[in-house]
Amino acid sequence: MENTLVIYNSLTRKKETFTSIHPKHVGLYVCGPTVYGDPHLGHARPAITFDLLFRYLEHLGYKVRYVRNITDVGHLEADADDGEDKIAKKARLEKLEPMEVVQYYSDRYHEFMDALNVKKPSIEPRASGHIIEQLQLVKDILDKGYAYECNGSVYFDVEKYNKEHHYGKLSGRNIDDLLSTTRDLDGQSEKKKSYDFALWKKAAPEHIMRWPSPYSEGFPGWHLECSAMSAKYLGEEFDIHGGGMDLLFPHHECEIAQSTVANGHAPAHYWMHNNMITINGQKMGKSLGNFITLEEFFTGSNDLLEKAYSPMTIRFFILQAQYRSTVDFSNEALQAAEKGFTRLMEGMNNLEKVKPGDNSSFDVAAFKAKCYAALNDDLNSPILIAQLFDGVKQINNMIAGTANLTEEDLTAFKTLMRSMVEDILALKNEAASSAGQNELLGNVIDLMLQLRMDAKKNKDWATADRIRDELQNMGLIIKDTKDGFEWEIK
RNA sequence: GGUCGGUUGGCCGAGUGGCUAGGCAGUGGUCUGCAAAACCAUCUACGGCGGUUCGAAUCCGCCACCGACCUCCA
Numbered sequence: 001m002e003n004t005l006v007i008y009n010s011l012t013r014k015k016e017t018f019t020s021i022h023p024k025h026v027g028l029y030v031c032g033p034t035v036y037g038d039p040h041l042g043h044a045r046p047a048i049t050f051d052l053l054f055r056y057l058e059h060l061g062y063k064v065r066y067v068r069n070i071t072d073v074g075h076l077e078a079d080a081d082d083g084e085d086k087i088a089k090k091a092r093l094e095k096l097e098p099m100e101v102v103q104y105y106s107d108r109y110h111e112f113m114d115a116l117n118v119k120k121p122s123i124e125p126r127a128s129g130h131i132i133e134q135l136q137l138v139k140d141i142l143d144k145g146y147a148y149e150c151n152g153s154v155y156f157d158v159e160k161y162n163k164e165h166h167y168g169k170l171s172g173r174n175i176d177d178l179l180s181t182t183r184d185l186d187g188q189s190e191k192k193k194s195y196d197f198a199l200w201k202k203a204a205p206e207h208i209m210r211w212p213s214p215y216s217e218g219f220p221g222w223h224l225e226c227s228a229m230s231a232k233y234l235g236e237e238f239d240i241h242g243g244g245m246d247l248l249f250p251h252h253e254c255e256i257a258q259s260t261v262a263n264g265h266a267p268a269h270y271w272m273h274n275n276m277i278t279i280n281g282q283k284m285g286k287s288l289g290n291f292i293t294l295e296e297f298f299t300g301s302n303d304l305l306e307k308a309y310s311p312m313t314i315r316f317f318i319l320q321a322q323y324r325s326t327v328d329f330s331n332e333a334l335q336a337a338e339k340g341f342t343r344l345m346e347g348m349n350n351l352e353k354v355k356p357g358d359n360s361s362f363d364v365a366a367f368k369a370k371c372y373a374a375l376n377d378d379l380n381s382p383i384l385i386a387q388l389f390d391g392v393k394q395i396n397n398m399i400a401g402t403a404n405l406t407e408e409d410l411t412a413f414k415t416l417m418r419s420m421v422e423d424i425l426a427l428k429n430e431a432a433s434s435a436g437q438n439e440l441l442g443n444v445i446d447l448m449l450q451l452r453m454d455a456k457k458n459k460d461w462a463t464a465d466r467i468r469d470e471l472q473n474m475g476l477i478i479k480d481t482k483d484g485f486e487w488e489i490k
Numbered sequence: 491g492g493u494c495g496g497u498u499g500g501c502c503g504a505g506u507g508g509c510u511a512g513g514c515a516g517u518g519g520u521c522u523g524c525a526a527a528a529c530c531a532u533c534u535a536c537g538g539c540g541g542u543u544c545g546a547a548u549c550c551g552c553c554a555c556c557g558a559c560c561u562c563c564a
Contacts, residue, residue: 040564171494
């Protein structure tokens with residue numbers, strides 16, 4: 001009877017019933033953005049996926065501590081052979097302080113996440129603010145003998161670790177396969193094995209972002225921040241670790257190895273990975289240069305876009321696919337999502353107008369059970385949305401008088417629809433909010449349309465049509481309804 | 491090359507061993523001074539070849555194609 005949330009655990013490759021370590025509390029860690037570029041559609045996917053999880057867990061009554069980091073240090077440039085920090089490189093190009101770049105893109109990220117109605121995490125720690133914790137972790141791993149120092153850099157000894165643990169258990173790899181498939185990278189010659197990874201990296205002379213350490217002036221390794229910060233804020237053992245599928249290997253694999261050495265056990269019980277957004281069947285990503293930024297979506301300023309798409313359209317578009325499936329971008333799909341979203345929002349508006357009847361023509365409890373069943377099955381948002389469209393159909397039928405609910409059932413139905421749409425999927429009516437921003441303008445438009453109604457009553461079609469056409473030319477959408485009119489700003 | 495995943499109707503996208511996914515588009519209808527919008531109804535499907543089964547798009551095998559990871563990536 002109680003809600004039983006089942007989530008797909010990447011670690012076991014199975015759907016598992018979710019049980020939190022501490023009753024009624026959930027620790028959730030999600031890999032956040034690297035702030036050296038404008039947020040794009042790919043960033044929206046994990047943010048929205050785990051926002052849904054965050055909201056649903058809270059809805060179920062859990063107290064959730066949601067930690068999502070900001071990576072502002074550390075990652076190596078793929079095409080650069082100097083091992084230069086990404087952020088430092090961008091900073092030099094733009095003649096800015098690295099922290100200025102970080103600040104700018106962090107703000108941009110937050111701005112667009114707000115637009116997408118993504119709830120802020122409980123804690124948003126920065127890698128650069130946790131150098132001490134990361135250095136402690138390096139020392140700990142060194143002391144335990146699972147790392148070695150070479151020319152001021154410290155590397156994790158994968159081979160040694162693999163003797164007692166399975167390095168690759170998350171991503172389904174084994175150490176022998178890795179040997180033959182790793183490429184040449186900077187510092188490869190310093191490492192004992194190509195699959196060893198850096199815990200601390202000595203900074204090249206031109207490197208701006210650097211911190212003192214017992215090993216060298218340098219910066220922490222690529223995967224260390226998440227191990228350090230998750231342990232700091234959620235404990236050595238926590239419930240759920242999330243992130244994009246592209247982080248599964250090596251990033252999360254390395255995290256597991258580091259944390260396992262430091263703490264004696266693996267960090268997270270459940271690992272969740274959202275799939276990628278594709279464009280023409282290919283992953284949308286920075287390295288491929290085929291990404292569309294969120295700003296471009298919202299303004300339509302990209303050649304690939306036929307028009308602008310609102311934040312809620314993007315959110316709905318992403319929620320229309322289950323998080324473990326790829327979503328293929330196309331204008332056709334976006335426009336379909338836009339229309340579907342509008343239909344859902346109109347249904348929600350109509351819900352307010354529904355009057356109770358003497359009996360109930362459909363089963364609210366069964367409908368409710370279907371909604372929860374969808375969410376409980378590994379956050380199956382597309383199924384939930386399909387159910388909600390059934391709800392919309394019922395709303396419209398009730399307005400038309402071909403369906404009805406008793407007062408008690410109607411109250412339950414309204415509560416359910418609102419909590420699903422507004423609280424859990426976090427979709428909101430954009431048209432209503434934009435009109436509400438300017439009361440004076442709204443009143444003027446209402447007056448004009450009232451005059452049009454009068455003209456219609458007098459069969460003065462010329463005046464009626466003129467008012468409609470001119471308002472439309474100004475960018476309004478005018479809709480006649482049975483007993484009046486509706487309008488919105490396009 | 492290794493590992494993993496996918497292939498559903500015009501498009502997107504769920505799911506399941508036999509019972510309508512849903513949205514968009516299309517078609518028919520209702521409403522309407524006209525138009526738009528809205529609402530109602532409705533058609534087209536499960537990559538190929540074998541196998542298991544009373545029955546498979548759903549399970550198994552093979553093949554084809556696509557993608558992800560193996561390098562920073564959401």
